[in-house]
Amino acid sequence: MFIIxxxxxxxxxxxxxxxxxxxxxxxxxxxxxxxRQIAQTQPANxxxxxxxxxxxxxxxxxxxxxxxxxxxxxxxxxxxxIATILDRQPDIDIHGTANVSDxxxxxxxxxxxxxxxxxSMIELPEDFVQGSTITVHDxxxxxxxxxxxxxxxxxASHKYADEIANADxxxxxxxxxxxxxxxETPSGMPYWLVHIVCENPATQIQRSAIEIPKTRTLEAAHxxxxxxxxxTGSYTNGYGxxxxxxxxxxxxxxxxxxxxxxxxxxxxxxxxxxxxxxYATLSQALDMGARxxxxxxxxxxxxxxxxxxxxxxxxxxxxxxxxxxGEYYAMFISNKGxxxxxxxxxxxxxxxxxxxxxxxxxNGWGYTGMxxxxxxxxxxxASGFDYRPTGDFFVVYD
Numbered sequence: 001m002f003i004i005x006x007x008x009x010x011x012x013x014x015x016x017x018x019x020x021x022x023x024x025x026x027x028x029x030x031x032x033x034x035x036r037q038i039a040q041t042q043p044a045n046x047x048x049x050x051x052x053x054x055x056x057x058x059x060x061x062x063x064x065x066x067x068x069x070x071x072x073x074x075x076x077x078x079x080x081x082i083a084t085i086l087d088r089q090p091d092i093d094i095h096g097t098a099n100v101s102d103x104x105x106x107x108x109x110x111x112x113x114x115x116x117x118x119x120s121m122i123e124l125p126e127d128f129v130q131g132s133t134i135t136v137h138d139x140x141x142x143x144x145x146x147x148x149x150x151x152x153x154x155x156a157s158h159k160y161a162d163e164i165a166n167a168d169x170x171x172x173x174x175x176x177x178x179x180x181x182x183x184e185t186p187s188g189m190p191y192w193l194v195h196i197v198c199e200n201p202a203t204q205i206q207r208s209a210i211e212i213p214k215t216r217t218l219e220a221a222h223x224x225x226x227x228x229x230x231x232t233g234s235y236t237n238g239y240g241x242x243x244x245x246x247x248x249x250x251x252x253x254x255x256x257x258x259x260x261x262x263x264x265x266x267x268x269x270x271x272x273x274x275x276x277x278x279y280a281t282l283s284q285a286l287d288m289g290a291r292x293x294x295x296x297x298x299x300x301x302x303x304x305x306x307x308x309x310x311x312x313x314x315x316x317x318x319x320x321x322x323x324x325x326g327e328y329y330a331m332f333i334s335n336k337g338x339x340x341x342x343x344x345x346x347x348x349x350x351x352x353x354x355x356x357x358x359x360x361x362x363n364g365w366g367y368t369g370m371x372x373x374x375x376x377x378x379x380x381x382a383s384g385f386d387y388r389p390t391g392d393f394f395v396v397y398d
Contacts, residue, residue, distance in 0.1 A: 079113065153177050156197040156327075163195065169372055171228050175199040176398040178229050180370075180377055185350075189334060189342045192370060192378050193350065194229060196328040196396055201272025205328070207233065207292035208393040209249050213240040215389035218371035227395040230371045231330045232318045232363040234294040236391035245295025246282065253282055261285050261293070263300045263308070266320065266360045268292040274322045274358050276300055294394065298361035301348040305357050310344040318368050320394055321351035321359030329354050330394070332370045334383045363390060 107115045156177050157164065164170055167179040177197040184190055198204040208221050208230060218230050236242050245265035247255035261267065261277035268274060269289040277285055298317060300308055321329040329351060333342050344361070351359040367390040369379035379387040 151199055153197055153199050171373060173398055176204065176228060178372065180372055185342055185346045187342060187346065191331060191333040194330040194370065196229065201326055202270060204397045205268065205272040206395050206397060207249065207268060208395040209391065212254060215240040215391055217389045218369050218393060221393055222371055227397045228373060230393045230395040232368045232390055233392040233394045235296045235363045240391040242295055242391065244297050246293060247295055248290055248293040251286060251291055264295055264297065266294045274320065275304055276360065294362055294392065296362045298364060299344060301344060301359040301361060302351060302356055310348065317361050317364040319347060319359060319361045321356035323355045324357050329356060332368060332378050
C-alpha cells in the first residue's frame with residue numbers, strides 16, 4: 001500500500017515540475033521563435049537607433065523624441081581664415097598721417113563671420129598714403145598689410161550721398177567732388193552754391209590769371225586751362241586793372257594797392273588754405289605761406305572764426321568760404337536791378353550753416369559768374385547785367 005502511494009506522489013511531482021518549466025518558457029516553440037525575431041530586428045530604443053551605440057561609448061543619456069523620423073546629425077566644418085585686413089574706422093578720414101585709433105583689424109572667415117580688433121600699434125611710413133604697406137601690431141602678432149583706406153573724396157562721397165543725389169550738377173572722381181545746387185535766401189533771393197572737396201587742396205585749388213592788363217571770360221579760361229570749376233575772383237575794371245589789395249601770383253607781387261595786405265585781400269596759402277592777413281607786409285605774407293591772392297572792395301564775411309561787422313548791401317556778388325577740415329563753398333547770389341536785396345549777413349549765414357570758418361566776397365556787378373565742366377552755371381545776366389571778362393578766377397582742378 002505504501003509502495004503504491006509513493007509511486008503516485010512521484011508522478012504528480014514530476015508532472016508539476018514539467019508544467020512549471022513549460023509555462024515559464026513561453027508556452028510553445030512558435031512564440032519563442034517570434035520573440036527572438038523581434039529582439040534581432042528592433043533596438044532597445046526604437047526612436048533613435050544610434051542610441052544603443054552612443055550608450056556604449058558615453059554615459060550621457062540620449063533623449064527620446066516624439067518624432068517618427070530618426071534624429072540625424074551633421075558634421076560642421078571649422079571656418080577657414082580667408083583674410084586679415086586693416087580698415088579705417090567708420091566716419092574717419094585718413095590722409096597723410098593717421099593714428100592707431102583710426103583703424104580696425106578685421107579677420108574674415110569662410111562662413112562669413114568677421115571678427116574685429118583694435119590694433120595696439122601701427123608703424124606708418126613717413127610718406128604714408130593710401131595703398132601703402134604698413135606694419136600692424138595686435139598683441140604679440142605683427143602683420144604687414146596693404147592699406148586701402150578710403151581717401152578724403154571717397155569718404156566725402158559717402159558722407160554727402162544725399163547732397164549728391166539732390167544736386168543740380170555733380171562732378172565726382174577719386175580726387176574731386178563738386179556739387180552745385182540753386183537755393184533761395186529767407187528773403188526769397190536766388191543763389192547758387194557749389195561744394196568742393198579735394199584730395200589734395202595744395203595742388204587742386206589755384207588762381208587762374210593772365211598778364212595784366214588782359215581779361216577773359218570763364219569759358220575762355222576753362223578752354224585754356226581745363227579746370228573743373230571756376231568762379232569770378234578779384235575785382236578788376238574793364239581793362240584788367242586791379243584797384244584793391246595786394247595781388248600775388250605764384251608768390252610774385254603783380255599788383256599793389258597800398259603797402260600791406262589787409263581784409264581787402266583773400267590769400268591762398270601753399271597748402272590750399274584761405275585766409276586774410278591783417279596789415280602784413282609782402283615779406284611777412286610770404287613767410288606765412290602766401291602763394292596767391294584775390295582782392296575785392298567787398299567785405300570779409302567770416303575772418304578766421306571771427307564775425308566782422310557788416311552794414312552794406314551791394315550788387316550780385318561771388319564769395320568763397322572754407323571749413324575747418326578744408327572743404328570749400330563757392331556762392332553766387334543774384335539781385336533784382338541795380339542793387340542786391342540780400343544783405344551780407346544773409347550771405348554769411350549760408351557759410352556759417354555749412355561750417356565755414358573763413359569766407360570773403362569777391363567780384364560783383366557784371367563781372368560775376370560760375371562755370372563748371374563745360375558750361376556756365378550762372379552769370380550776372382541772371383540779374384540783368386551783361387556778363388563781362390575779368391582779370392582772374394578761383395579755379396579747382398581734378
